Amino acid sequence: MRLAYWMYQGTAHHGIGRIANSMRKVHAVYHAPQGDDYVTTIFSMLERSSQFPAMTTSVVSGNDLSTGNIRLPETLRQVEARVNPDLIVVVASCSTTLLQENLEIAAQSANLACDVLVYDANPYRMQEVGAADRLFTDLIKTYATPQPRTPYPSVNILGPASLGFHVKHDLTSLRRMLKALGIVVNVVAPWGASVDDLRRLPAAWLNIAPYRELGARAADYLEAQFGMPALRDAPIGVQPTLRWLDTLVSQLRQAGAITMTLPPLTDFSLDGMSAPSAVPWFARTCDMDSFAGKSAFVFGDATHTVGITKFLADELGMPIAGAGTYLLEEAPWVREQLQGYVAADQFLASEEFQVVEKRIGALRPELVCGTQMERHSARKHDLNCMVIAPPTHIENHLLAYRPMLGFDGADTIADEVYTTCTLGMEKHLIDLFGDAGLEHGGEQETEDRRQKTEDRRQELEASQLVGEGGNTPPASHLTSPVWSTDAETMLKKVPFFVRGRVRGNIERYASERGIAEISAEVMLAAKEEIGA
Amino acid sequence: MAPKVQFIREDGLYHSFCGLVSVGWLYQKIKDSFFLILGTHTCAHLLQNTLGVMIFARPRFAVSLLEEADLSSSAPSLESQIAEIRAEHKPSVIFLLSSCTPEVMKVEFEGLAHSLSTPELPVLFVPASGLDYTFAQSEDSVLQALIPFCPVAPPEDKRLVFLGSVNDAIAEDFALEAARLGIPVAGFLPAAHFHELPPIGPGTIIAPLQPYLAKTATQLRNERDATIVTTLFPFGPDGTRRFWEDVALAFDIKVDLSEREAAAWQRISEHTALLRGKKIFFASDILMELPLARFLRNAGAEVLECSTPYINRRFHAAELEQLNGIRLVEQANFDRQLRDIAEQQPDLVISNMITSNPLIGRGIVAKWGTEFCFMPVHGWSGVNTLAQMFTRALRRHARLDPLGSDAIWTAGLMPSASGDVIPLR
Structure with a gap:
C-alpha cells in the first residue's frame, strides 16, 4: 500500500470505455457501483461529446450485495433497446471483481441479439493503457477475417482512440499525407470503426500503427496472422516524417501494392506549392540563436516522450536535461530509443508525480514538456511547460488543428515550443537592462516570496521525510542558505522571469560550498563563477 | 396534517458521482483536516478528474492505495501513512473514508480508525463508499463523525447552530442576519477548524442549511436532544423568508419578513x-x-x-x-x-x-x-x-x-x- 495523490493513467475500466467510445455500435457496460460512473464524465467533458458516451453503469448497490441482486441482465436489455449495438463489452470494477460472480451466466440470461463480451480486465493488474490495448487486440483477433487485398493500394490506421492525445488531428495529418500519395485508407480503428470494419482489416496492404500504447500489438497480430506488413514508427518531426514516407512507399512497393516513388515534397503542403513544413528553415533563422543552449526535460507516455525528445534535440538543437516515462512497461523501449539523447542517469521511469516534480526542480530546465501534472510542477518552480502527453486538462482540448504527427505536427510542436519559452532579441534587451515595465508590483512579489519560502519550508520537511526512507538526496539539497538584505536587493534587479532560476543557481552555488549566508559578495562571486 | 406527498422510486440507473467527491469542498472548508480514502486506483482517478481538483498543488487529501497484494487482508496497516500525513500536513483531524473495495473486503473501519487515533490526532471513520453514497451525501457522514467532538452544551444554553458547509462569506451573512433578528448563535457544523466545533445540547436549535444532512440531523436530535427546525432550506426569497421566520420562532421571536421577501422577488x-x-x-x-x-x-x-x-x-x-x-x-x-x-x-x-x-x-x-x-x-x-x-x-x-x-x-x-x-x- 502507498499514499497516492494523482495518477498518470486512468483505470482499466476507463481504458475499456475509451475503446467502446471510439467505435461505432459498440457499448461498454460497467458492472460497478454508481461511484464508478464518473469515467463517463471524462468523455463528455473533455471531448465535449454531443451524444451520450458509449458506456453505461449497471449499478451495484450495497443493498444489491446483501440481497444478491444482479441488475446486469436488465441493464443489458435496456442498453440494447436504447442504442441497438453490435457488441456490448461487460467489465467488472475494482470492487465487483472481488465478488467473483459469474457475469457470463448473468449476461447470457439477458438473451440479447447482439454480441456480448464479458471481458476480464483485472483492475489490480491493468491500467488504462494496458486494458485498452488488450481489448483492442482481442477484438481484432475475434473479428478480422481472411480476404483478398483491395485492388488499389490501401492501408489501415491502427491506434487513434477516444481521449487520445490530439489523435483526431493526427488522423487528419496522416490522411493528408496518404492522400498526397494516392493511398486509400481502408479502415481506421478503433476511432470510428464498427465491428464490420474490424472484419475488413485484412483487406489492406499495410498497417500504420504510430502509437506504441495502442495498436502496435494489433499490428503484430495482423502481421503474424495475415502477413500484413506494419509501419510502427511515429512520424514526429520533419526528419522522422521523411523517413516514415520513404519506408511507407518502399514497404508498399515490396508488397506489390504500388509502383510509384515519392511525389515532390511540396505536394504535402497545405497549399500544394510550399515547403511541407516550416521547421527546417525556422530552426536556422537568427531568431533561434537565443534557443541555443536552452535545455528541455521531457516526460510523458512512450510515443510522445521519444518523438518530442528527438525533435527538440535533432531539429531545434536543444540540449536534453532529462527525459522519462510513466509507462513502466514501456520504459525499456523508451530508454533504448533515447540512447544518445539522454544520459543514462538522467532517464526517469516513475508513476509518482512527486518524483518527477523533484527532478524538474533539481534540473530547472528552460522548457518542460510533460503532462498536466508536470504543468503544475513547472508552475510551482516558475518554469515554462508545454503539455505533450496525457493526462490532460480541458485546456489541452483546443479547437484548432494541432496535430503531433507528420509535417503539420512538426510545425505545431515548433510553434508550441517557441511560444512557451521566453524568447529572442527582446529577451536579451530585457535581460540586459532588466526593466521593461513588466515587473510585478512590489507587494505582490513580497507576498509571492513569502508564500514560496513557506512552500520551500514544507518541501524541505517533506524531502527530509523521504530521506529517512534510505533514499537520501545529497546534503546540498537539504540546507537552504539564507539571503542577506543586500543580496536580496541585488537579486531584485534581475528580471523577474529569470529571477527564480538565478536564485536557484546561486543557492546551489552557496550550498555546494557550505556557505550559510548569501551576501552581496557571495552573489557576485557566484555570478562570475557560474554566469547565473 | 398535510396529505402524504407521493413520490415514485425507480431502479437507480441514473448518472452520478461517487460520494467521495464531497472531499473536494470539505477539505477546503475544514482547514486543519486531512481526508484519507482507503481505496483503489479508481478512487484516485475519480478525485483527480471529477472536480478538476488537479488545480490544487498540495491537496489535503490522498488515497491509501489498495493493490493486489493488499486484497487478502481485512485489517490493512495504515500507521506509516498516517505518520507521513502527520509530518507533511500537520492536521488536527484525519477523516478515514471507506470506499467500495474495502467495503467488499469487509474491512472493519470503526476498529481501524479507533486503533489509529491518538488524543492529539483523532482519526474518524466516515462511511462514503460509492456502493451506498452519492455525491454530497458523504458530507452527512463527515458531519456525523464530528458530532462526538462538539462539546455538550448545558440545557440553559439556548443558541442556534447552522448545519452544513457553506463558504466563509455565506457563513458570515448568516451569522449577521441572525444577530440582526436577535438570535444568539453558537456556531456552525462544520466549523472552519476542528477545535472550533459548536457546543450542542438540549437547548440547541439546529438550522439546516443544506438539504443532504438528514442523518446528522437525526443523530443530533437523538443523542443531544437538540431541536431541528422544520422549515424550508434558505434558497430563494420564499425559502429564505420561511427559514428565518421559523428559526426566529424557535427562539420565540415573531418576525414578519414579507416585505423583505417581496423586495427580493422585485430584485430578480x-x-x-x-x-x-x-x-x-x-x-x-x-x-x-x-x-x-x-x-x-x-x-x-x-x-x-x-x-x-x-x-x-x-x-x-x-x-x-x-x-x-x-x-x-x-x-x-x-x-x-x-x-x-x-x-x-x-x-x-x-x-x-x-x-x-x-x-x-x-x-x-x-x-x-x-x-x-x-x-x-x-x-x-x-x-x-x-x-x-x-x-x-x-x-x-x-x-x-x-x-x-x-x-x-x-x-x-x-x-x-x-x-x-x-x-x-
Missing part, C-alpha cells in the same frame, strides 16, 4: 419574468433538487419532473409540502427520463456534468446541476445568483445563432456517434 423580477411558464425538468444528482424545484415553482416556472437521489420524509417535510402535485422521483431511471424529455420538450433540463453536453446535442437547453453546489446561492444575498443560474443558459442559448444547432456542426466530433460517418474514400 427580470429573471422571474423569463422563468414564468417555462417548463423545467430536474434530472440531476446533487440532492438540492427539492428546494430548487420549490423556488422555481414559486417563481412561476412549471416543474415537469423533479428527480433526486433520495428523499427523507421528515428532513424534507416542509419542502415536500410545497411540491405537492409535481412529479417527484427518487432513484430515477435515466433512460425513462430521456424518453420523457424527448416527449415533453422542456425549456431547461438541470442535469449533471455527465449528461449535459449530450442533452444539448439533442437540442435541449441543459445546465450542470453541480454548479449549484459551488455557487453562493444561500440566503438573501444568494437570491440574485440563484435566479441567474437558471436564466443564464436560457438567455445564452436564445442569443446564439440558430444555425449552430444543425447537426453539421457536430459532425466528426465523436468517433462512436452514429451519423458522423467520415467517408473512407
Whole structure:
C-alpha cells in the first residue's frame, strides 16, 4: 500500500470505455457501483461529446450485495433497446471483481441479439493503457477475417482512440499525407470503426500503427496472422516524417501494392506549392540563436516522450536535461530509443508525480514538456511547460488543428515550443537592462516570496521525510542558505522571469560550498563563477 | 396534517458521482483536516478528474492505495501513512473514508480508525463508499463523525447552530442576519477548524442549511436532544423568508419578513419574468433538487419532473409540502427520463456534468446541476445568483445563432456517434 495523490493513467475500466467510445455500435457496460460512473464524465467533458458516451453503469448497490441482486441482465436489455449495438463489452470494477460472480451466466440470461463480451480486465493488474490495448487486440483477433487485398493500394490506421492525445488531428495529418500519395485508407480503428470494419482489416496492404500504447500489438497480430506488413514508427518531426514516407512507399512497393516513388515534397503542403513544413528553415533563422543552449526535460507516455525528445534535440538543437516515462512497461523501449539523447542517469521511469516534480526542480530546465501534472510542477518552480502527453486538462482540448504527427505536427510542436519559452532579441534587451515595465508590483512579489519560502519550508520537511526512507538526496539539497538584505536587493534587479532560476543557481552555488549566508559578495562571486 | 406527498422510486440507473467527491469542498472548508480514502486506483482517478481538483498543488487529501497484494487482508496497516500525513500536513483531524473495495473486503473501519487515533490526532471513520453514497451525501457522514467532538452544551444554553458547509462569506451573512433578528448563535457544523466545533445540547436549535444532512440531523436530535427546525432550506426569497421566520420562532421571536421577501422577488423580477411558464425538468444528482424545484415553482416556472437521489420524509417535510402535485422521483431511471424529455420538450433540463453536453446535442437547453453546489446561492444575498443560474443558459442559448444547432456542426466530433460517418474514400 502507498499514499497516492494523482495518477498518470486512468483505470482499466476507463481504458475499456475509451475503446467502446471510439467505435461505432459498440457499448461498454460497467458492472460497478454508481461511484464508478464518473469515467463517463471524462468523455463528455473533455471531448465535449454531443451524444451520450458509449458506456453505461449497471449499478451495484450495497443493498444489491446483501440481497444478491444482479441488475446486469436488465441493464443489458435496456442498453440494447436504447442504442441497438453490435457488441456490448461487460467489465467488472475494482470492487465487483472481488465478488467473483459469474457475469457470463448473468449476461447470457439477458438473451440479447447482439454480441456480448464479458471481458476480464483485472483492475489490480491493468491500467488504462494496458486494458485498452488488450481489448483492442482481442477484438481484432475475434473479428478480422481472411480476404483478398483491395485492388488499389490501401492501408489501415491502427491506434487513434477516444481521449487520445490530439489523435483526431493526427488522423487528419496522416490522411493528408496518404492522400498526397494516392493511398486509400481502408479502415481506421478503433476511432470510428464498427465491428464490420474490424472484419475488413485484412483487406489492406499495410498497417500504420504510430502509437506504441495502442495498436502496435494489433499490428503484430495482423502481421503474424495475415502477413500484413506494419509501419510502427511515429512520424514526429520533419526528419522522422521523411523517413516514415520513404519506408511507407518502399514497404508498399515490396508488397506489390504500388509502383510509384515519392511525389515532390511540396505536394504535402497545405497549399500544394510550399515547403511541407516550416521547421527546417525556422530552426536556422537568427531568431533561434537565443534557443541555443536552452535545455528541455521531457516526460510523458512512450510515443510522445521519444518523438518530442528527438525533435527538440535533432531539429531545434536543444540540449536534453532529462527525459522519462510513466509507462513502466514501456520504459525499456523508451530508454533504448533515447540512447544518445539522454544520459543514462538522467532517464526517469516513475508513476509518482512527486518524483518527477523533484527532478524538474533539481534540473530547472528552460522548457518542460510533460503532462498536466508536470504543468503544475513547472508552475510551482516558475518554469515554462508545454503539455505533450496525457493526462490532460480541458485546456489541452483546443479547437484548432494541432496535430503531433507528420509535417503539420512538426510545425505545431515548433510553434508550441517557441511560444512557451521566453524568447529572442527582446529577451536579451530585457535581460540586459532588466526593466521593461513588466515587473510585478512590489507587494505582490513580497507576498509571492513569502508564500514560496513557506512552500520551500514544507518541501524541505517533506524531502527530509523521504530521506529517512534510505533514499537520501545529497546534503546540498537539504540546507537552504539564507539571503542577506543586500543580496536580496541585488537579486531584485534581475528580471523577474529569470529571477527564480538565478536564485536557484546561486543557492546551489552557496550550498555546494557550505556557505550559510548569501551576501552581496557571495552573489557576485557566484555570478562570475557560474554566469547565473 | 398535510396529505402524504407521493413520490415514485425507480431502479437507480441514473448518472452520478461517487460520494467521495464531497472531499473536494470539505477539505477546503475544514482547514486543519486531512481526508484519507482507503481505496483503489479508481478512487484516485475519480478525485483527480471529477472536480478538476488537479488545480490544487498540495491537496489535503490522498488515497491509501489498495493493490493486489493488499486484497487478502481485512485489517490493512495504515500507521506509516498516517505518520507521513502527520509530518507533511500537520492536521488536527484525519477523516478515514471507506470506499467500495474495502467495503467488499469487509474491512472493519470503526476498529481501524479507533486503533489509529491518538488524543492529539483523532482519526474518524466516515462511511462514503460509492456502493451506498452519492455525491454530497458523504458530507452527512463527515458531519456525523464530528458530532462526538462538539462539546455538550448545558440545557440553559439556548443558541442556534447552522448545519452544513457553506463558504466563509455565506457563513458570515448568516451569522449577521441572525444577530440582526436577535438570535444568539453558537456556531456552525462544520466549523472552519476542528477545535472550533459548536457546543450542542438540549437547548440547541439546529438550522439546516443544506438539504443532504438528514442523518446528522437525526443523530443530533437523538443523542443531544437538540431541536431541528422544520422549515424550508434558505434558497430563494420564499425559502429564505420561511427559514428565518421559523428559526426566529424557535427562539420565540415573531418576525414578519414579507416585505423583505417581496423586495427580493422585485430584485430578480427580470429573471422571474423569463422563468414564468417555462417548463423545467430536474434530472440531476446533487440532492438540492427539492428546494430548487420549490423556488422555481414559486417563481412561476412549471416543474415537469423533479428527480433526486433520495428523499427523507421528515428532513424534507416542509419542502415536500410545497411540491405537492409535481412529479417527484427518487432513484430515477435515466433512460425513462430521456424518453420523457424527448416527449415533453422542456425549456431547461438541470442535469449533471455527465449528461449535459449530450442533452444539448439533442437540442435541449441543459445546465450542470453541480454548479449549484459551488455557487453562493444561500440566503438573501444568494437570491440574485440563484435566479441567474437558471436564466443564464436560457438567455445564452436564445442569443446564439440558430444555425449552430444543425447537426453539421457536430459532425466528426465523436468517433462512436452514429451519423458522423467520415467517408473512407
